[in-house]
Amino acid sequence: MTDVRRPAGALTAPAAPFLFRAHPGPGLEVAFTSVDAGNLAFHVSGVVGVSGTPAAGRTSSKGGDGAGDDANGAGDPRERVKASRRGIEAALGIPPGRTEYLTQVHSARVVPAAGRGWGESPAAEEADALVSPTGRDPLAIMVADCLPVVFASRRSVEATAAVGRDGRARVSGPGAGGTGPLTGPTAVAHAGRRGLLDGILQNTVERMRREGSGHEPGDIQAWIGPAICGRCYEVPEQMRRDGTAQIPATHSTTTWGAPALDLPAGAQAVLESLGVTVHRSPVCTREDSRLFSHRRDPGRGRFIGLVWRREEGQGTSPREGSEGSEGNEGNEGSQGSQGSQGSEG
Numbered sequence: 001m002t003d004v005r006r007p008a009g010a011l012t013a014p015a016a017p018f019l020f021r022a023h024p025g026p027g028l029e030v031a032f033t034s035v036d037a038g039n040l041a042f043h044v045s046g047v048v049g050v051s052g053t054p055a056a057g058r059t060s061s062k063g064g065d066g067a068g069d070d071a072n073g074a075g076d077p078r079e080r081v082k083a084s085r086r087g088i089e090a091a092l093g094i095p096p097g098r099t100e101y102l103t104q105v106h107s108a109r110v111v112p113a114a115g116r117g118w119g120e121s122p123a124a125e126e127a128d129a130l131v132s133p134t135g136r137d138p139l140a141i142m143v144a145d146c147l148p149v150v151f152a153s154r155r156s157v158e159a160t161a162a163v164g165r166d167g168r169a170r171v172s173g174p175g176a177g178g179t180g181p182l183t184g185p186t187a188v189a190h191a192g193r194r195g196l197l198d199g200i201l202q203n204t205v206e207r208m209r210r211e212g213s214g215h216e217p218g219d220i221q222a223w224i225g226p227a228i229c230g231r232c233y234e235v236p237e238q239m240r241r242d243g244t245a246q247i248p249a250t251h252s253t254t255t256w257g258a259p260a261l262d263l264p265a266g267a268q269a270v271l272e273s274l275g276v277t278v279h280r281s282p283v284c285t286r287e288d289s290r291l292f293s294h295r296r297d298p299g300r301g302r303f304i305g306l307v308w309r310r311e312e313g314q315g316t317s318p319r320e321g322s323e324g325s326e327g328n329e330g331n332e333g334s335q336g337s338q339g340s341q342g343s344e345g
């Protein structure tokens, strides 16, 4: 994926705290934040600096990622998380508090968007993937080494023929596979080792198709964001054996010769086997300090992968309409498979 943090002149927005951002379809935002966006997870801030308990990197920690908890006073880490979340929303033109987050529990559970963001929902649902049938719910997934996977899709021909839930006829040609705009369902998924092996990605794709995403190859596109790479993610030998038995593409060895799992490669293999077009970030969270990494720096924070399709005329992203070639084509073309992998070590 293209790294937009140090753009070559095309980026007109004031330094937005994104490692990657693209507009692959009409009104469609796909973004991954960097450390400059701040920690975006309540459960991390709620542990570190408050109780003093090591965070242990558990994205499964309870404590909720919804809003509604009372602030504990000035300088409360929760207030900082709220401010950071609003900052990202402002940068993208999303109404404050409207982004939907989950309480992530390393499950394979997919839930539909609730239609309410973190600002109004007292507690986020426990699940590890979110699907927006219309694509109009801003969805976020939090990570720090686990894989953030963001999805967008074209509507199926059947769904296209019908009038959409919002009362508008869908714009997409017959046999739209490969050519129509990405105006179908969107999704985000949190795929750590367990979720990946338990089928979170398959479940997400299945749910998207049930909600109207096309079944043709390329009708669903996925962005695998920055995650710990196969040269860094050391696991016990037995764990590598088990993982590899299930998804052979995960087999890996660290740069220091220990057994490892390559989760991004595994996710790519799973998604491609389902006919999903994959865009994969070459960036490793453990090796790149622009991102939070649990293994490098436990408990410091979480960044997010986000997808949102704004209504026509909705939002006022500073970049909207100003980027020309950085849409679908530019993005796909510049990613290659792992073009800049070499620089990641």
Ligand SMILES: [Zn+2]
Pocket: 228, 229, 230, 231, 232, 233, 284, 285, 286, 287
């Ligand atoms: Zn790495």
